[in-house]
Amino acid sequence: MAEADTVAPSESPTIRSIGAVHDRGFQTILSLKFNKANTAFPAPGSAAMANELARLDRVLPLVLGTVDIVTIGNEPFIESMPAQRDERLNAFYETVARHVIDARAELCGDDCATHLYLGALNRLDLPQNRTAAxxxxxxxxxxxxxxxGVDLHPHVPDEARVQAFLDYTLPRLRADQTFLMTEFSLVWYWQEHMTDPVPAGFADxxxxxxxxxxxxxxxxxxxEPFPSRKWNDLLSESPWFEGKKxxxxxxxxQLRSTGRLAVATYGFAQIPSMTSGWSATKPPWLLNSVYASLTVQARGEAMSTPTYAWLEDFRRLQ
Structure with missing residues (x-):
């Protein structure tokens, strides 16, 4: 959403891209990201909130009725100042949500093709994050x-923690509501193994x-990106990775067994933010990606190489 102040929403690469994908027949999800990591939430009825809603009104006509799912919020309990993760966060997102609901009714009526979810919740496997807010x-x-329904983002150290998200969240929704899982991974499990020695055979x-x-x-x-064989050898010979392929x-x-999954999506390609400032303690998001677009040599012009572990299951799950 912050982009809308500097780039006309009709010229936004995000909105133009998602519209083009829709026109090619794909279904789409758009999260409305309000980054408040360095600023307080405006109070309902304030001039600052009026500015937020005016910005929203520049975006919504371009996506309502086109995008299949709009998620109101991205990661509110991360994209906010810790001291503000209380009723002030709730008041802000409730105000925004009611505005989106009203705009949808006005712009595309009762049979609007766009479905609305709230999102997204993080680390609900940890009891300290199950707050009043x-x-x-x-x-x-x-x-x-x-x-x-709601969107869930379980980036966790083991699969059992995904179940903890579901066990906590689903009983708190209506029986007719569903959930999205637009992000999930074992990134914190990968993190535990970044300082392991490389496999002996690989080292030799x-x-x-x-x-x-x-x-x-x-x-x-x-x-300097590796040949695909070297990258795959590093991962496949590491038991902590191979065992999770x-x-x-x-x-x-797990998700489908609930009978309430609407959509799950998974990280497709490595992006520069995953590699910048690389260190032993940087979260290794790049190991999640289906395509190793930055750490493995391309197969040809604009042809990234898949990580061996994910592609077969990713295709089958389609």
Missing amino acids: VERFLAFARETPEIE RYGYAPDTQVWEVIGEAIE HVLSDVMG
Whole structure:
């Protein structure tokens, strides 16, 4: 949403791209991201809130009736100042949600093709994150008929923690509501293994000292992308990665077994923010991606190489 102050929404690369994808027959989801990490939430009725809603009114006519799902919010409990993650957060998102609901009714009527969700919730596997504000967030979703459910983002250290999200969230929604999972991964599990030594066979084959750590080799691939065989050898010979190569199927089985999954999506390509400032402690989001577009040599012009572990299950799950 912040982009709308500097780029006309009709010229926004995000909105133009999602419109083009829609025109090609694909279904689409757009999250409305309000980044308040460095600023307080405006109070309902204030001039600052009026500015927020005016900005929203420049975006909504371009997406309502076109985008299949609009998620109101991205990650509110991360994209906010910690001291503001209370009723002030709730009041802001409730005001925005009611405005979107009213705009949808006005712009495309009762049979509008765009479905509305609230999003997204993070680290609900940790009891300290199940706050009064989270409870109110879910209560608002439950009590607002036009909201069809919530988005969940479980980036967790093991698959069992995904179930914790579901066990906490679903009983707090209406029985007719569903959920999105537009992000999920085992990134914190990968993080635990960045300082492991590389596999002995890999070290011997590629000439690394036995005490070379995984993050150091990944850093080399960031600086000068590897041939796909070398990248895949690093991962497939690491038991902590190889043992999780069916995580997409495992998690999708969990989600579908609820009978209430609307949509799940998964990270497709590595992006520059995943590699900038690489270190032993930087979260290794790049290991999630289906395509190793930045750490593996391209197969030809504009042809990224898939990470061996994810592509087969990703295709089958379609």
